Amino acid sequence: MKTRYGLIGRHIGQSQSPVIHQTIASLAGKDIAYDLLDVDEVMLPELIEYLFREMYHGYNVTMPYKQTIIPFVHRLTKQASRIGAVNTIYLDQETVIGDNTDYHGFIGLVKYHKIKVRRKKVAILGNGGAAMAVYVALKDLGAKPIVVVRPDSQVEPLFKEVVTYEEFDWTVIDLFVNATPIGSHETEGQSLLHPSCVQKKTVIDLLYQPSVTQMMKDAKLGFNGEMMLIIQALRSASIWYQKDLQANAKNLQAIKDVIKHE
Numbered sequence: 001m002k003t004r005y006g007l008i009g010r011h012i013g014q015s016q017s018p019v020i021h022q023t024i025a026s027l028a029g030k031d032i033a034y035d036l037l038d039v040d041e042v043m044l045p046e047l048i049e050y051l052f053r054e055m056y057h058g059y060n061v062t063m064p065y066k067q068t069i070i071p072f073v074h075r076l077t078k079q080a081s082r083i084g085a086v087n088t089i090y091l092d093q094e095t096v097i098g099d100n101t102d103y104h105g106f107i108g109l110v111k112y113h114k115i116k117v118r119r120k121k122v123a124i125l126g127n128g129g130a131a132m133a134v135y136v137a138l139k140d141l142g143a144k145p146i147v148v149v150r151p152d153s154q155v156e157p158l159f160k161e162v163v164t165y166e167e168f169d170w171t172v173i174d175l176f177v178n179a180t181p182i183g184s185h186e187t188e189g190q191s192l193l194h195p196s197c198v199q200k201k202t203v204i205d206l207l208y209q210p211s212v213t214q215m216m217k218d219a220k221l222g223f224n225g226e227m228m229l230i231i232q233a234l235r236s237a238s239i240w241y242q243k244d245l246q247a248n249a250k251n252l253q254a255i256k257d258v259i260k261h262e
Contacts, residue, residue: 004055005240006035008047008069009062013038014185014209017060019258020230024237027251041068048072051091058090058240060233063181066129073098083136084158085129088236099239102133105232108247110141112227115202118142121172125192126179127153127162130206134177135159146173170197176215178205183213191215208259230255 007017013036021034037047037059044065050056061069066085070076073089077099080086086098110117122138122145124131131147135158138145146161148168155162163169170193182192184207195218205213206225216222231247233255238245245251 002031002033003057004033004035005058005060006037006047006056007060007062008037008039008044008065010038010040010064012036012062015062016208016229016259017233019260020233020255021237023255023258024233024245024251027254028237028241028243028245030241041065044069044072048089048096051089051096052094058088058236060236061087061089063128063130066132070098072096079103083129083132084156085132087129087133087232088239090240099236100133101232101235101239102130102228103137104235105228105230106134106137107141108231109204109223109225109228110137112231112247112252113223115175115204115223117175120144120174121146122175122177123148123168123170123173124177124179127155127159128179131177131179132156132158134179134206138177143175165192173201176201176203176219178203178207178213178215181207183207183210183215185209189214191218193218226256226259227252230259 018034025032069086074096080098080100083100087102088099090097120143122143124145124147127147127149135145147159151164182190191214198219200220202221203215203219204223205216207213208224208226208229211224234245234247
């Protein structure tokens with residue numbers, strides 16, 4: 001019987017995670033199934049129970065459950081605890097572990113594209129689970145991140161510098177990171193920022209569908225989130241399979257080749 005994994009989230013029908021993880025499994029010599037688990041929040045405890053019944057052997061977690069899932073795991077890794085969000089779940093004997101590989105995915109993206117962030121002022125748009133991982137990663141890379149939120153947003157204690165869009169002085173920013181869904185298929189062609197804010201700046205948009213968002217089009221230089229997606233997936237699979245799957249050129253290209261851009 002195939003070992004079965006899945007992505008827990010909402011409105012995830014466009015996700016490329018199944019084909020990405022099938023490819024990673026092939027690279028690792030594994031035979032797996034990978035499902036999209038588009039569920040309501042009330043289903044989260046039952047999905048955790050499936051791990052004990054060996055119906056599933058691990059999960060990825062995406063919006064809007066990266067923080068919501070935390071009460072249902074038994075222990076957070078050091079990385080997930082620092083960030084306050086979970087995107088990878090697995091069972092270690094009888095203990096449900098919550099981990100965060102988005103952190104490694106974002107650092108991998110920055111290094112892959114040779115983006116200079118040290119001592120740079122970086123504006124993170126959004127304050128969800130992905131933004132939390134990006135914030136911690138940027139801090140560790142020596143950047144100066146500031147989080148930009150809507151006026152009515154609840155702000156996590158993790159974020160030390162927070163402004164609203166109305167207060168935001170974009171002229172002092174070196175790099176923008178979009179950690180919101182604005183610009184994805186449902187809002188394609190939209191951007192949270194006026195083109196003048198980014199026309200001379202670099203943008204990292206964590207979205208990967210479409211491959212070029214409006215914010216990237218408006219920017220002097222733009223990068224999408226595809227590499228973050230790939231590297232965090234490799235890291236998750238490494239945890240599940242207890243096998244070090246490197247983000248080397250061969251593996252990265254094999255995964256990039258199967259991602260469909262619509």
